Amino acid sequence: MTLLEVRDLEVTYPGGAAAVRGVDLALAAGRKLGIAGESGCGKSTLALALLRLLPAGTRVSGEVLLNGEDVLTMRWGQVRAVRWAGASIVFQGAMHSLNPVHRVGDQIAEPVLLHRGATAAAARRRAGELLEHVGLPASRAAAYPHELSGGQRQRVMIAMALACDPRLIVADEPTTALDVMIQAQILRLIERLVADQDVGLIMISHDLAVLADTCDRLTVMYAGRVVEEGPARQVYEDARHPYARALSAAFPRIGDPASRFAPHGLPGDPPDPAALPAGCAFHPRCPVPLDVCATRDQPLRDAGPDRRAACVHVGAAVPGPASAAEDARSTS
Structure with missing residues (x-):
């Protein structure tokens, strides 16, 4: 049975900042879902929206079904009962x-x-x-x-x-300020608790390596949207969206001299949620953009068994710059 189901969640802060845009998620008891992305991509806003912890004046729409009941339409007494005891x-x-x-x-x-x-x-x-x-x-x-x-x-x-024995735990960057040895201990502790108590876990982090090692599935967010989702290890090792691939490449692989001595980065920052660019929000930073990316946002597409990615290139592996240029010429 599905423990948590999020349907078309939209969160807009006072002033017009669209922090979460049309997010869909699902999680079963005993399973672990990782949510990744840079600061400003909407991860923590999503977490707060699940239990209606957002500031006054924030516009929220969609559904957050916890054990089949919509948290967003509950009376305040019900919400108080859900917090701690339900999630x-x-x-x-x-x-x-x-x-x-x-x-x-x-x-x-x-x-x-x-x-x-x-x-x-x-x-x-x-x-x-x-x-x-x-x-x-x-x-x-x-x-x-x-x-x-x-x-x-x-x-x-x-x-x-x-x-209070909740069925759902949301862990927002639980290991960010810890050294690697303590971080490993905390991650193993969280894994053990999920297995022993059959709770659902949402773990939020910018570190894809941590999420791939801990979670069953991985969702990558950019500018408030889900841009890739699938089995955690597959998304980390073979990302189909250029943003997810850049996040993965930013962390060196142990035993891989190429990644150690030539680490990859991603220039720039996520866009201002109050002034998102037209088309795909990632296209100003994308290493393989096409003309259509500047004018048309991309929906999540089938990117393999149990995988989806919101990129015009999806259907095969994300191309490198050379093949992207060939695609651009062939579509012009």
């Missing part, structure tokens, strides 16, 4: 998300008190159990956030997200 978010930057003047055990216990109606003693016990579940001793419940390392704080954030 929870692990925000990026644990030190900024935790309250510095409260002990971490109290912060983990708070949603248990509010949403489960537990006694104070039961909530404290639950906090200790959750800390042990994420690999910390229950005694660390008495610590303040500044007394913990970055990896320990991130484990506290994950414990908080699990406090």
Whole structure:
């Protein structure tokens, strides 16, 4: 059964910034979906929209079906019940998300008190159990956030997200500020929790390598739209959209001297959501644009078994600059 289904989601901030444009997603319990893209591509906005955490004045349309119920049309009482118990978010930057003047055990216990109606003693016990579940001793419940390392704080954030046994966890850049050894530990922890508790996971990151190693499927966003989606390892190793391919190439492969000594990058930045270019939003940065790309946006097309990509070149592998030039001559 589908745990989460997002249909034609549109999010526009006050002032006209179109941060999310027509996004469709689906996730089953026990599965892991990665969402990738540079800063400004709409990943975090999408995450906040799932639980109606966007600022006042933001226009949201479409459907966000969690266990078949549309979060966007729920009454506020229903939304409060869904948050924590139905779905929870692990925000990026644990030190900024935790309250510095409260002990971490109290912060983990708070949603248990509010949403489960537990006694104070039961909530404290639950906090200790959750800390042990994420690999910390229950005694660390008495610590303040500044007394913990970055990896320990991130484990506290994950414990908080699990406090009310949600079916869906959204992890927004959960390992960005961590060193590679701690990052690996947190990723393995998240994988284990998903498998043990049969929850659905959405992991958001700019790092395709992390998502390919952790998730079942991968969605790549650019300028608020999905530009490629498919099995995570396939998208990472054989991207069909030029943007997804550029993201993948930006990370050197271990044991590959060519990528180590000649890393690839992508010039420029994603466009301003309030002033998107005509046609395909990626065409000003695209290494293989055609004339049609400047005037016509590209829909998601079949790019192989269980894969789609929004590029005029889709149907075969994304061409290099030489073959793109030949395509341009043949269509002129």
